[in-house]
Amino acid sequence: MMDKGLYREVLLDHFRNPRNKGSLEEGMQRERGSNPRCGDDIEVGVVQVESRIEQIRFHGRGCSVCIASASMMTEACEGAPSDSAISLCNHVESWVGSREGGTVPHPGVEALDGARAHAARHTCILLSWRALCRLLTADAA
Amino acid sequence: MVESLASPWRHDFPQLLENPQLHYLDSAATALKPSAVVEASRRVLSEDYGPIHRGLYPAAERATDAYEAARSTLHRFLGGREDDCLVFTRSATESLNLLAEGWLQSVLVPGDEVWVTTLEHHANYLPWKRVCERVGATLRVVPLNTDQTIDATQFDDLHPRVKLVAITAVSNVLGVALPVSEIAARAHAVGALVVVDAAQAIGHQRIDLATWGCDAVVASAHKMSGPTGIGVLLARRSVLECTEPLLVGGGMVDLATAEQPVWAALPSKLEAGSPNLVGAVAMAAAADYLSDAGIDRVESHVAALTHSASEALAQLRGVSVLALDAPERDHGIVSFNLDGVHPHDVGQIAGELGVAVRAGHHCCQPLMQALGVDATVRASFALYNDDTDVDALVSAVENVIDVFGVR
Ligand SMILES: Cc1ncc(COP(=O)(O)O)c(C=O)c1O
Numbered sequence: 001m002m003d004k005g006l007y008r009e010v011l012l013d014h015f016r017n018p019r020n021k022g023s024l025e026e027g028m029q030r031e032r033g034s035n036p037r038c039g040d041d042i043e044v045g046v047v048q049v050e051s052r053i054e055q056i057r058f059h060g061r062g063c064s065v066c067i068a069s070a071s072m073m074t075e076a077c078e079g080a081p082s083d084s085a086i087s088l089c090n091h092v093e094s095w096v097g098s099r100e101g102g103t104v105p106h107p108g109v110e111a112l113d114g115a116r117a118h119a120a121r122h123t124c125i126l127l128s129w130r131a132l133c134r135l136l137t138a139d140a141a
Numbered sequence: 142m143v144e145s146l147a148s149p150w151r152h153d154f155p156q157l158l159e160n161p162q163l164h165y166l167d168s169a170a171t172a173l174k175p176s177a178v179v180e181a182s183r184r185v186l187s188e189d190y191g192p193i194h195r196g197l198y199p200a201a202e203r204a205t206d207a208y209e210a211a212r213s214t215l216h217r218f219l220g221g222r223e224d225d226c227l228v229f230t231r232s233a234t235e236s237l238n239l240l241a242e243g244w245l246q247s248v249l250v251p252g253d254e255v256w257v258t259t260l261e262h263h264a265n266y267l268p269w270k271r272v273c274e275r276v277g278a279t280l281r282v283v284p285l286n287t288d289q290t291i292d293a294t295q296f297d298d299l300h301p302r303v304k305l306v307a308i309t310a311v312s313n314v315l316g317v318a319l320p321v322s323e324i325a326a327r328a329h330a331v332g333a334l335v336v337v338d339a340a341q342a343i344g345h346q347r348i349d350l351a352t353w354g355c356d357a358v359v360a361s362a363h364k365m366s367g368p369t370g371i372g373v374l375l376a377r378r379s380v381l382e383c384t385e386p387l388l389v390g391g392g393m394v395d396l397a398t399a400e401q402p403v404w405a406a407l408p409s410k411l412e413a414g415s416p417n418l419v420g421a422v423a424m425a426a427a428a429d430y431l432s433d434a435g436i437d438r439v440e441s442h443v444a445a446l447t448h449s450a451s452e453a454l455a456q457l458r459g460v461s462v463l464a465l466d467a468p469e470r471d472h473g474i475v476s477f478n479l480d481g482v483h484p485h486d487v488g489q490i491a492g493e494l495g496v497a498v499r500a501g502h503h504c505c506q507p508l509m510q511a512l513g514v515d516a517t518v519r520a521s522f523a524l525y526n527d528d529t530d531v532d533a534l535v536s537a538v539e540n541v542i543d544v545f546g547v548r
């Protein structure tokens with residue numbers, strides 16, 4: 001429909017064809033993110049090898065913004081060193097929180113720009129990122 | 142004959158006149174205000190303002206008279222009997238908490254029961270639940286029947302251990318009405334009291350405590366086109382006599398220095414602090430506005446819009462309208478879901494197209510659980526809505542269907 005506003009083609013594509021979505025494999029480190037207020041409920045799973053994200057997947061349900069954001073996150077983080085993934089999570093958190101302006105944390109999340117303008121959608125965008133961040137920081141500690 | 146869906150009241154609402162593109166279908170959350178209410182607030186702020194029950198000069202007397210006149214207007218509007226008393230609170234939520242903490246807490250003993258229904262808003266669920274848990278009593282939640290309503294026969298096994306039945310007049314999610322009088326008759330037969338949550342019904346349905354034969358009714362002004370920050374509890378004097386105040390302070394006490402302070406007489410006992418004059422006057426103005434419009438006319442207009450919207454939405458691909466086949470529906474609310482699309486996405490796209498609907502659990506998580514959904518999209522109607530709003534809603538949902546490629 002549009003490449004401005006919230007429902008950009010890229011976002012809808014990630015929602016319709018989410019990347020790295022499906023059941024988590026045995027042995028993955030997992031962290032759940034859920035928002036009972038709207039029913040969004042996802043789980044992120046990663047395999048880290050030598051402080052690098054070797055594999056990342058997610059499963060669950062949620063609105064288009066929540067699913068698309070999780071899908072973008074898996075693409076952005078796959079293969080990344082764990083500490084840069086943590087930095088990226090933090091950067092996404094502050095970029096979303098500021099609602100406009102600032103540098104896009106990663107080219108793969110640019111399509112969330114329309115959604116971050118709406119404070120009511122912040123939890124949807126950040127659900128998966130926060131789960132990943134918890135998982136990685138708990139592991140690093 | 143097809144009933145006209147034009148609204149003779151639309152032009153009374155400044156926000157709609159200012160925003161001709163706005164299709165406001167969220168009146169179940171909070172209703173827009175007519176100029177009569179805006180004007181009544183202006184007048185009391187600029188002409189009749191003063192302290193209530195506290196001054197001996199003309200402005201104070203005028204303010205006190207205006208406040209007490211508002212109480213009488215609302216008492217009448219809600220069908221209060223002579224032995225009922227109306228207490229101003231902040232909201233329906235506060236009224237229910239006042240009854241739970243101030244009254245229920247002192248009458249329940251372990252093993253007693255309180256009955257509510259699956260349809261209840263959290264405001265008519267959590268206050269009772271908390272007191273029941275504290276006391277060791279049981280909160281029983283009457284389930285939805287197969288047509289997604291509640292009927293009176295579900296109250297056939299009420300028994301003398303049940304001290305309270307708390308029910309909503311109209312569900313704020315499904316728009317179905319409960320058979321309040323029949324439930325009340327069954328409750329009274331076993332000696333239970335009946336509290337009716339009229340928060341949702343009040344904007345477009347006659348509330349009649351006397352005819353319903355209930356013991357208390359609660360409502361908020363903002364859902365009947367009055368302001369936020371004011372609500373009422375109208376209840377039998379005998380119940381309020383044994384209701385302990387939640388707030389103590391000024392205005393509610395006759396003798397504060399005694400070892401056992403002496404509370405003021407009703408209703409002051411339950412209205413601690415400086416009363417909300419502007420709120421009370423504006424709420425009464427909203428009641429007068431609805432009475433002048435004719436509450437029965439309003440009810441049938443809202444029902445016609447609700448019916449038309451449900452029928453049209455149900456035709457759309459992937460849309461399921463909740464409680465579509467329930468009898469006693471069409472009370473201003475249509476809840477629906479769209480296959481594979483989260484209600485927030487429907488709400489957001491509709492919003493971008495100027496159609497204001499609500500998406501979420503509507504503070505009814507027990508009901509969401511019973512329906513097996515996380516959330517719904519809810520369109521709600523008020524007297525100022527008309528067929529253009531229904532058309533805009535339908536085309537917004539069609540747009541969502543396109544964007545998401547619903548099959
Ligand atoms: C059925 C019902 N009961 C109670 C309430 C609570 O009203 P308030 O938030 O004004 O206290 C609402 C408001 O959403 C409602 O719909």
